[in-house]
Amino acid sequence: MKNKELLLLFPDLTDVHIYKDVGMIPATxxxxxxxxxxxxxxARSNLADVYSKRGIRLLYIKRITGIATLDSAIFLxxxxxxxxxxxxxxxxxxxxxxxxxxxGLKIIRGEKSEVFLKLDLNQREFNFQVSGLRREWLxxxxxxxxxxxxxxxxxxxxxxxxxxxxxxxxxxxxYFYPDRLQLLQHVAKEDILLCVTRAGSYxxxxxxxxxxxxxxxxxxxxxxxxxxxxxxxxxxxxxxEFYCAYPHARGVLSFLGNISDREKLEDLYARSxxxxxxSRWEGYPLAAVEGRxxxxxxxxxxxxxxxxxxxxxxxxxxxxxxxxxxxxxxxKETMNDSQYFDKKHYVTDRDRFSESxxxxxxxxxxxxxxxxxx
Numbered sequence: 001m002k003n004k005e006l007l008l009l010f011p012d013l014t015d016v017h018i019y020k021d022v023g024m025i026p027a028t029x030x031x032x033x034x035x036x037x038x039x040x041x042x043a044r045s046n047l048a049d050v051y052s053k054r055g056i057r058l059l060y061i062k063r064i065t066g067i068a069t070l071d072s073a074i075f076l077x078x079x080x081x082x083x084x085x086x087x088x089x090x091x092x093x094x095x096x097x098x099x100x101x102x103x104g105l106k107i108i109r110g111e112k113s114e115v116f117l118k119l120d121l122n123q124r125e126f127n128f129q130v131s132g133l134r135r136e137w138l139x140x141x142x143x144x145x146x147x148x149x150x151x152x153x154x155x156x157x158x159x160x161x162x163x164x165x166x167x168x169x170x171x172x173x174x175y176f177y178p179d180r181l182q183l184l185q186h187v188a189k190e191d192i193l194l195c196v197t198r199a200g201s202y203x204x205x206x207x208x209x210x211x212x213x214x215x216x217x218x219x220x221x222x223x224x225x226x227x228x229x230x231x232x233x234x235x236x237x238x239x240x241e242f243y244c245a246y247p248h249a250r251g252v253l254s255f256l257g258n259i260s261d262r263e264k265l266e267d268l269y270a271r272s273x274x275x276x277x278x279s280r281w282e283g284y285p286l287a288a289v290e291g292r293x294x295x296x297x298x299x300x301x302x303x304x305x306x307x308x309x310x311x312x313x314x315x316x317x318x319x320x321x322x323x324x325x326x327x328x329x330x331x332k333e334t335m336n337d338s339q340y341f342d343k344k345h346y347v348t349d350r351d352r353f354s355e356s357x358x359x360x361x362x363x364x365x366x367x368x369x370x371x372x373x374x
Contacts, residue, residue: 013041174359200235269294
């Protein structure tokens, strides 16, 4: 049987996406067999080297107008005949326009085709976009989509009841399985509370982290708090103001900035015990997925998807965003649970989670659908 040819249109691709769903879904579908995957993007240096290691081909969209939708439409007009599956992300104007163009061109040519849409909706976005008259309008706009996926159980069950798509699968974000995992899985856990975030972003609510740091220092003076990820420029002065108000925090709280070296981030995950996420909202909390994969206990605000990640496990606690009392209680229960690490309970939780959240397992239904499609 001839392989299916899948095209992912993603003009703003970067090397970071290789570890996220944008890179992992094509790589996994290709590794499962029967599907050859290509990503079309604007040209950037070093991209080909990064993605070729995962077996993914790149094609480059010419920057003719500088408008991603127009440039991608021109690319489709010139290259659609090479592909029979179009893959797009999120419920955006770009994705819908590309889906209509691709399906229309295939119908004109009398060819069968598939449009695979991966949705990413937190509960707030879901309630806004998929309600009332807007729901019927979206149902019409999404007619070219033949298979869709959604990340959270709440959104999946709601969309199923609405019959919004012909075929819909639940597809949480999986974990990137690093080659170094076997080397690091026996690294000793340290008293480190890790935050992988974009510090200073309103969405990430870093102020809530800062508000609880003095309490952590008072009750758990042996613990270190490490924040990994880019720091918004305007947030730098707030960090300095915090250090001035709490000078003793300088030796406890560290902002490492963006960590582009994946191995350094993996080292942090391997050594840390607790992952704290204070976000006001998330589409799907990827850091929590990676944290569980590395055996961390999770303390997270009540964002979309977190209940799925922590379901049926002793690996974390959820608090109401903005509720300081709940946050302190969750941190206390988590940081006091020394047996979880001393008796290696985290290893059992980590391995069970890995079986459930591997990309290979979660993508198998979608892969089977694409292979069966005419």
